Amino acid sequence: METLKIIGAFITLAGSVFLLLGSIGLIRMPDVFTRIQVGTKASTLGTILSLFGIGLMFTEIAGKIFLLIIFILITNPVSSHMLARAAHYIGVKKADITVVDKLSEFREKQPENNAQKPEAE
Numbered sequence: 001m002e003t004l005k006i007i008g009a010f011i012t013l014a015g016s017v018f019l020l021l022g023s024i025g026l027i028r029m030p031d032v033f034t035r036i037q038v039g040t041k042a043s044t045l046g047t048i049l050s051l052f053g054i055g056l057m058f059t060e061i062a063g064k065i066f067l068l069i070i071f072i073l074i075t076n077p078v079s080s081h082m083l084a085r086a087a088h089y090i091g092v093k094k095a096d097i098t099v100v101d102k103l104s105e106f107r108e109k110q111p112e113n114n115a116q117k118p119e120a121e
Contacts, residue, residue: 008056015049018042030095034086040080047072 022042030034052053054066088103 004059005057008053010053011056012050012053014054015046015051018046018049022046030097032092033084033094033098036080036084036087040076044072044076047076 019042022038025038025042026035029038051065051069051072055062085103094101
């Protein structure tokens, strides 16, 4: 049982490292879209690892931890996708190094969406 707690502590530490690296990535990324991507990946993996480690340390709440992990796996990517789509829709400026924008290409092909597209500043 003591070994399980040590393994859980190391997994929780690994999750904390991912969260730290994600917060550094939020500062370093050039625009909203890459910040959303970095934040989502780091927070999803970091939180899941942290929760998994806690679940190993406290086995009596492992079922609840499992449900939390499933909830995070479902909600984090969906919410960041919606934030990125909303930012794209209102015309948030992309970084100068952005090469591909599939959503703009798709919207340009749709004639009914061109009338609703807001002007980018």
